[in-house]
Amino acid sequence: MTQRLQGRTALVTGSTSNIGRAIAQALAAEGAHVIVSGRDQRRGDAVVRDIRAAGGVVDLVRADLDGTPEASHALAAAAADVLGGRIDVLVNNAGIYRSAPTLADTDSASFDRLFAVNVKAPYFLTQAVAPRMVADGGGVVVNLGSWVARLAGPTGGAYAATKAAVESLTRSWAAELGPRGVRVNAVSPGVIRPPDLDPSIGFSENMTVGTPAGAPGHPDAIAAAVVYLASDDARFVHGTVLDVDGGRTGVAVVAA
Structure with a gap:
């Protein structure tokens, strides 16, 4: 590895499995001291063991980001304590998916839960972390x-x-925080197949038919994009949504 993040610290939410785990592993491999965070202690411990076995520096801070400011602010404070007060990189990865197949089938509780975890939680976590970054001279979200x-x-x-x-x-946030030294960008994953998915569990790959990639992606592809955006290689990149989707959104899909 190039050690592009040597000496830096990173908090990755939802990093006990799949894409989040790959991101945590990649950031640690590039030299960052990583905080793995998620709800599942057992899976979190396993990620920590794997990263340490590979020579990375990592700690686990368990959190259930339910959308309340209290939960997000508590994670920010706990992570900063473990990292010596500084969070250089925040990766807002944690999220939930509820199929709720149609408009008619979406109930109020499911709707509120989706927005609480997927929008409010990262909003209030960034609210807590960004001022620390500004005070420390900069950072990346x-x-x-x-x-x-x-x-x-x-x-x-x-x-x-x-x-x-x-x-x-x-x-x-890029407009608000960029002038204060904090770069904010996003990665937009396409269809990603969990590498540890039980072969007996069905996984639909038809959404990738006709795309340039022609198949689902691996979590490592998303992790590589996050490493790039977190590093100085992306020092002139602000407010960008980087599509890592096998061409799904940028190229016309040919029906099978």
């Missing part, structure tokens, strides 16, 4: 969007709306 924020389908509209909100906040 990377949000996780989704291809469904801009390429609509007939189902999952509430989830898509949460990711559209996150991508909009990315641009707003």
Whole structure:
């Protein structure tokens, strides 16, 4: 590895599995002291063991980001304590998906839960972390969007709306925080297949038919994009949503 993040600190939410885990592993491999965070202690401990076994510096701070300012602010404070007071990189990855297939099938509780976890939680976490970054002379925020924020389908509209909100906040925060030394960008993943998905569990790959990639992506592709945006290689990148989706949103999809 190039050690592009040597000496820096990073907090990655929702990093006990899948994309978040890959991001935490990649940041640690580039030299960052990483805070792994999520709800599941057992899975978090496993990620920490793997990163340490690879020579990385990592700690676990368990958190359940329910959308309340208290939960987000508590995580920011706990992570900063472990990291010696400084958070250089914040990756807002934690999120939930509720299929709620149609408008008629979406109840109020599911709608509120989606927006609480996917929008309010990163909003208030960034609210807590950004002033620390400004005071320390700068930092980086990377949000996780989704291809469904801009390429609509007939189902999952509430989830898509949460990711559209996150991508909009990315641009707003870039305008607000960029002049104060904090770069804010986002990565928009396409269809990603969890590498540890049980083969007996069905996984639809039809959404990638006709794309240039022609298949689902691996979490490592998203992690590589986050590392780039977190590093000085992206020092002139502000308010950008980087599509890492196999061409899904940028290229016409040919029907099978």
